Amino acid sequence: MQSPSRRAFLVGRRAERSPWEAFLARLRRAAQGQVYDFSTPAGSARLVPGHMQDVYQARTLCHEYGITLALDGIPSSAPQDDAPVLWVEPGSAMSRHERLGAGDSRWFVQPGCLIGELESAGLPQFRNQPPHLTVAAWLADRRGCDWDRGRTAASGLVHALVLLADGTQANLGAFGVDNRKPLDNLRVQAMIPRLFELNAGLTADAGQGTCWDARYRLDALSPAAERTLNLSHLLLGHGGELGWVEWLVFDERLGEPADRPYESRYGQRPGPGDALQSADRAVRALFDPDGLFPAQGQRFDHWHGADA
CATH class of the missing domain: 3.30.465.10 (Uridine Diphospho-n-acetylenolpyruvylglucosamine Reductase; domain 3)
Structure with a gap:
């Protein structure tokens, strides 16, 4: 029987997951609804919940991994490009x-x-x-x-x-x-x-x-x-x-x-x-003292206080 160390030598070590990949894997296991990965550099995905329990799970995981939880579908929604974000679309x-x-x-x-x-x-x-x-x-x-x-x-x-x-x-x-x-x-x-x-x-x-x-x-x-x-x-x-x-x-x-x-x-x-x-x-x-939700969820470029 091969030892674990010999198997690792023969097949190579599995690449360690990034925090974003770990987050997505856990969300997919927990959610009844659909999860779509947009494969952006910072990390962006959409969850269409199958049940309110999916949102509870998403909140817990977003809080744990430091990921923004954003409502999808808001008119003139502000881009969330600088940090990982999960868009949640109530379907x-x-x-x-x-x-x-x-x-x-x-x-x-x-x-x-x-x-x-x-x-x-x-x-x-x-x-x-x-x-x-x-x-x-x-x-x-x-x-x-x-x-x-x-x-x-x-x-x-x-x-x-x-x-x-x-x-x-x-x-x-x-x-x-x-x-x-x-x-x-x-x-x-x-x-x-x-x-x-x-x-x-x-x-x-x-x-x-x-x-x-x-x-x-x-x-x-x-x-x-x-x-x-x-x-x-x-x-x-x-x-x-x-x-x-x-x-x-x-x-x-x-x-x-x-x-x-x-x-x-x-x-x-x-x-x-x-x-x-x-x-x-x-x-x-x-x-929202911990900043789970977007600091600016809707953008009005002509409204001077929009990014206050």
């Missing part, structure tokens, strides 16, 4: 959308559901939005979610379950005297006071116009009169930079169609000032 296996009950105005929606399907179902906020986008990509798109300051309730979004970078699942929804559910989550409980602090500090710096020029919708914490404060609105236009959305709930009674073309008003904006950029960095640090 047909994550596309359910259904009423919560007979006669209920609320809809349960998974991230892979297409906007065109929601418009056909009668949800008015998706009128004139790109029908081919997944609801996850729409939620991340700053152009599609460009409501006036304090009027994020027009999105019709009432609840979101979000997977944060550390694996915590955060329930984000209505928040007030009669609804303290977000405080059931210790991670969110620790974030809320700081988010309100940041919003309060922007009273003067955010200006008095109708546009909200920061990257993240802290104005959701100061809703217009007779609107309910809802923490899920922090995700509107988040660029895929704050977390991975597991599912959403929309209320068709609350949604309003956009009152401007989809391309919105970004071309006319001067861009956020230093205070808004500082607040954006602080919001991102609260949601």
Whole structure:
């Protein structure tokens, strides 16, 4: 019988896997869905999950190997060429959308559901939005979610379950005297006071116009009169930079169609000032202190603060 050392001498030693190759091998073993390697120098691949469990596994492995986890399909997505990245595309296996009950105005929606399907179902906020986008990509798109300051309730979004970078699942929804559910989550409980602090500090710096020029919708914490404060609105236009959305709930009674073309008003904006950029960095640090998600998931070259 040949000894292991003699076999190694005869056939040569097997080349050691790179961290990227090891990551892909482990992801392929764990995932029910499809994994596609783009064979780029830095490392780039796409995962189409077969189940939400695939996303949990991807998050764990990306965190372990230092790989960016990016939502695929966002309009004007920023390139992620300098470091290894896993693009995750919510597909047909994550596309359910259904009423919560007979006669209920609320809809349960998974991230892979297409906007065109929601418009056909009668949800008015998706009128004139790109029908081919997944609801996850729409939620991340700053152009599609460009409501006036304090009027994020027009999105019709009432609840979101979000997977944060550390694996915590955060329930984000209505928040007030009669609804303290977000405080059931210790991670969110620790974030809320700081988010309100940041919003309060922007009273003067955010200006008095109708546009909200920061990257993240802290104005959701100061809703217009007779609107309910809802923490899920922090995700509107988040660029895929704050977390991975597991599912959403929309209320068709609350949604309003956009009152401007989809391309919105970004071309006319001067861009956020230093205070808004500082607040954006602080919001991102609260949601994703380890930098698992892209630092810039959506690019607007003409928006001066896009790479803040």
